[in-house]
Every structure is written in C-alpha cells, then in structure tokens.
Amino acid sequence: MKKDYILPSLSDARKRNKELSAKLSFSLDEKYRGLGEGKTYYIVTHGCQANQRDSETMAGLLDAMGYKMAEEEKDADIILINTCAVRQGAEEKVLGEIGALKRYKKENPDMIIGIGGCMAQEEKTVNLIMEKYRQVDIIFGTHNITSLPKLIYDVLSDKKRKVEVFSKMGEIIESVPVTRFMSHKAWVNIMYGCDKFCSYCIVPYTRGKERSRDKDDIIAEVEELVRQGYKEVCLLGQNVNAYGKDLHIDYTFGNLLADVAKTNIPRIRFMTSHPWDFDDTMIEAIKNNKNIMPYIHLPIQSGNSEILRKMNRRYSREEYLALFDKLKRELPGFSFTTDIIVGFPNESDEAFEDTLSAVKHCEYDNAFTFIYSKREGTPAAAMEDAIDQKTKEERLQRLNELVAFYANKNNQRFKDQVVEVLVDGLSKRNAKVYSGYTPENKLVNFTGEGVKTGDIVKVKITQVMSFSLNGELVEE
Ligand code: 5AD
Ligand code: SF4
Numbered sequence: 001m002k003k004d005y006i007l008p009s010l011s012d013a014r015k016r017n018k019e020l021s022a023k024l025s026f027s028l029d030e031k032y033r034g035l036g037e038g039k040t041y042y043i044v045t046h047g048c049q050a051n052q053r054d055s056e057t058m059a060g061l062l063d064a065m066g067y068k069m070a071e072e073e074k075d076a077d078i079i080l081i082n083t084c085a086v087r088q089g090a091e092e093k094v095l096g097e098i099g100a101l102k103r104y105k106k107e108n109p110d111m112i113i114g115i116g117g118c119m120a121q122e123e124k125t126v127n128l129i130m131e132k133y134r135q136v137d138i139i140f141g142t143h144n145i146t147s148l149p150k151l152i153y154d155v156l157s158d159k160k161r162k163v164e165v166f167s168k169m170g171e172i173i174e175s176v177p178v179t180r181f182m183s184h185k186a187w188v189n190i191m192y193g194c195d196k197f198c199s200y201c202i203v204p205y206t207r208g209k210e211r212s213r214d215k216d217d218i219i220a221e222v223e224e225l226v227r228q229g230y231k232e233v234c235l236l237g238q239n240v241n242a243y244g245k246d247l248h249i250d251y252t253f254g255n256l257l258a259d260v261a262k263t264n265i266p267r268i269r270f271m272t273s274h275p276w277d278f279d280d281t282m283i284e285a286i287k288n289n290k291n292i293m294p295y296i297h298l299p300i301q302s303g304n305s306e307i308l309r310k311m312n313r314r315y316s317r318e319e320y321l322a323l324f325d326k327l328k329r330e331l332p333g334f335s336f337t338t339d340i341i342v343g344f345p346n347e348s349d350e351a352f353e354d355t356l357s358a359v360k361h362c363e364y365d366n367a368f369t370f371i372y373s374k375r376e377g378t379p380a381a382a383m384e385d386a387i388d389q390k391t392k393e394e395r396l397q398r399l400n401e402l403v404a405f406y407a408n409k410n411n412q413r414f415k416d417q418v419v420e421v422l423v424d425g426l427s428k429r430n431a432k433v434y435s436g437y438t439p440e441n442k443l444v445n446f447t448g449e450g451v452k453t454g455d456i457v458k459v460k461i462t463q464v465m466s467f468s469l470n471g472e473l474v475e476e
Helices: 049-064 088-100 102-107 123-132 145-158 215-227 253-261 280-288 305-310 317-330 349-362 389-414
Strands: 023-025 040-045 078-083 112-117 138-140 162-164 172-174 185-189 232-236 267-271 295-297 335-342 366-371 418-426 434-437 443-447 456-464 469-473
Touching: 040 049, 049 078, 049 112, 049 145, 049 185, 049 232, 078 088, 088 102, 088 112, 088 123, 112 145, 123 138, 138 145, 145 162, 185 215, 215 232, 215 253, 232 253, 253 267, 253 280, 280 317, 305 317, 305 349, 317 335, 317 349, 335 349, 335 389, 349 389, 366 389, 389 456, 418 443, 443 456
Parallel strands: 023 172, 040 078, 078 112, 112 138, 138 162, 185 232, 232 267, 295 335, 335 366, 443 469
Antiparallel strands: 418 434, 418 456, 434 443, 456 469
16 A cells, blocks of 8 residues: 655654754744644653653644643643664553554544654554554654644644654754743753664664764753742753764863753752763762762673673673772762663673673662563664573563662661752652762652752652662751
C-alpha cells in the first residue's frame, strides 16, 4: 500500500557533517493564535531531562495558541505523549499507554492524540502506530516540535492523520515559547544531539548531531530565570563537556560554567558529563564557584576495558578510574553518581566482576543501573549475545545490592548534620512532610512549618537511609 507520509530513517539520521548548524528564530504564525481558545491539553512525558524540557516547549506552543493545561488527561482536547526509545521497556510502556487512549477517543472523537519524542524517530514505531494505533492523529519527531501548531491546525482542518518526522542533523531554534513546569528549578538546554555513538545507544540517531547554543543565548536565559526568582538551573546536554566544540570557537564548557555562575543563580547543576573531555577548565570552574553544586554524574557503563571498547566509550577502565580519582581528590565532599549497563552482548562473568570492582573502587553515592536492551539500528544490535536473560537479571540484582551498600555508607556522613535543602514542596508520600534536595543532590524528607516551594532552608538530618535522608526544619 502506498504511504502518503514520509517515514523516518535511522540510517539517514546517522549522517554527520562538520558544518555549523543553522540558527533560526521561531515566531508563531498569527493564524494559529486563538485556535485553542476554550480548549485544553495534557502532556505525558517519558525519559530523560531533554524530554522534560521538550515537553515544556510543547506546552509553551500550545499556551501561545490559546490552549490551557487540563487537570486530567481524559478531559483534554489534545493529548501529547513525549516518548523515550532508550530501552525496549520504555517503548512497551508507551505503546500500552497509547492503546489505553482509545477509550478516551471513543468518548470524545474530536480529541487529538499526538506522539512525539525519540520513538517517533524510528521507522518501525511510525509504521506500527500508523497501522495498529488508529487513534493517533499526529506523529512528530524531535526535530519537528515547532511544527506542532501547524500539524494541529491541519488535523483540525482536514481530519487526516499527520506524520512529520525529519531524520536530519538538526538546527538550533531560539525564541520558542516555553511553559516551565516548575517555578523554582529550570532545565536549560546548552546543546542538542550527540556525536558519541556509543554502540548500544539510539540517542545519536533520534536527536541528531551535537550542536551548541550560542553562549549569549544561554546566559540571557539564565539571567531571565534569576529575574523570575528561579533558584536552580540544570544545564542540559547528552554530553555537556563537548559544549562549544561544534562552534569552532575558543570557549568550552568550563568557560560556560564560570559565566553561568556569574549570574548568581543560587544553584547550578549539569547533566550529563561523558568522561571524555572532562578537562581542567571544568574542574577549576566547579572548584571556584560555590553556586556550582557539589555533585557529578559520570557514567561508567562498564568496568571492563574490553566491553568499554565494544561499547565505543572511548576510555578504558584505567582511564575512567584515573579521572574519577582525580575528581574525588580535587573536589572533596562532592557526591558522585553513575550509569551502568549489565549484560552487554557476550559480557563474561569476569567482565561483570570488573564492573563490581569498579563500583567498589568508586563507592558511588548512587547508580542508575540497566540491563542492556537491544536497539534496532545501533551497531550493538548486530553483536552476538549468548548471555541469557536470567544471568543478566541476577547480575543486575547483585549490582544493585552493592550500589545500595555504598549509597547507604555515603549517606552516613549526613547523620546529625544541618544541610541546606531547596524545597520542592510537600512530599509525594506524606502530606505533612516536605521534600527537597541538598547541594549534593540528596533527597531529604523533613517536617516543619511555614515552608514554601523554592525556599532554601536548613534541615537537621535525623535518619539516614540508602536513597534518602529524613530530618527536621531548623528554625533560624
Ligand atoms: N540498553 C540499556 N541501557 C541503555 N542506556 C542507553 N542505551 C541503553 C541500552 N540500549 C543507558 C545508559 C545511559 C542511560 C541514559 O541509559 O546507561 O547512560
Ligand atoms: Fe548515548 Fe553515549 Fe551519546 Fe550518552 S554519550 S547519549 S550513552 S551515545
């Protein structure tokens, strides 16, 4: 059957050139303004911080069109699902969710359902949705978010399903409206895409090439956030250490950190640092600026050099540990977390033991651990893998126990200490308890009165668990 839409292509998305990415400035066409008057939308977000930030852009665009955020999904006129393709499990969850939307659509046939994010970049997903999930009206890619107003307008006009997914390297689009979901902490993109091509990872295909925003645009955004009363920014990129390289200028992530620190925003975080390019300028900037938080996420993925080579991580076990030791020495009191994949194709028992020994060496504050998930279109998907699922699950279990042990050990240093907490609000679990994070990114649940979201308060830690701390507000 002939398709009246263009499918994305992961192999096209693999292409890279050295050219400077185009910088465009967005403006909303007048004909889309007011289209959403009296109507509502609901956005479901899966995956990483980049997706969280993208959802805020989707919300910003819909707000600019006159739509309002719905309280509940079932009542919304537009539902958008921002998807994640990093692991099979995430994809299956999304497909289940899209399936469940069918009943809303039955009750309200005028409802518009849109699927965006990384899954939309995959040919197989677009095919599947177009064939089996007829309740979906719009599929839009990670490079096509600013087309949402047009896509919605077109669906409303002709009632036909729309697919707009570009498999290109991507550009930088400034001045896009944004509705931030929090009033005290903000995500700030400093760069998009990824050129690392770790062999297991789909992200370089779904998010295009590494392209950095202009430093002046980033700093102006943070300055505006300071004016609005924001307390924390998290500078976002798949690999923030590569900031500026594509611009061919003599200005690195270390320089950017130092300049963002000058805005005097109380708290600065950044995500994610690849161990590659973690240079001394960065360390100096982190050391010299008290508003850069004492927390570093440094994914190791594996502690075995042979697996790291097959993962195309560009460092050996020894190189990672040397960098880690240097950071620990230079940045005392900092907390460190990591990402680890177990069960990479043909990971031997010995290789897995190397990962455990690296965890013992680094004594991480926490680790995000995953079982390897085969991603069609990536080089690792073609690698032979004789390791059965049960072995992988057992490894994950052992790894998690070790991670919890060190998480708990690290948290002991906070017992009876007074820490500064940026308050997120009332705890999700207990309506009388507030929660927030310390500079080291430790989750704290505490009792107290007269506290508001966005306050930075002093809390005395009374109880220490592996993955959170309990405490009481200290009256000033
Ligand atoms: N399988 C399992 N985990 C993966 N990650 C990325 N790709 C895969 C995959 N195919 C993990 C990595 C990365 C984190 C965001 O997700 O550990 O750092
Ligand atoms: Fe994926 Fe590696 Fe890029 Fe991270 S650095 S997004 S793991 S390819």
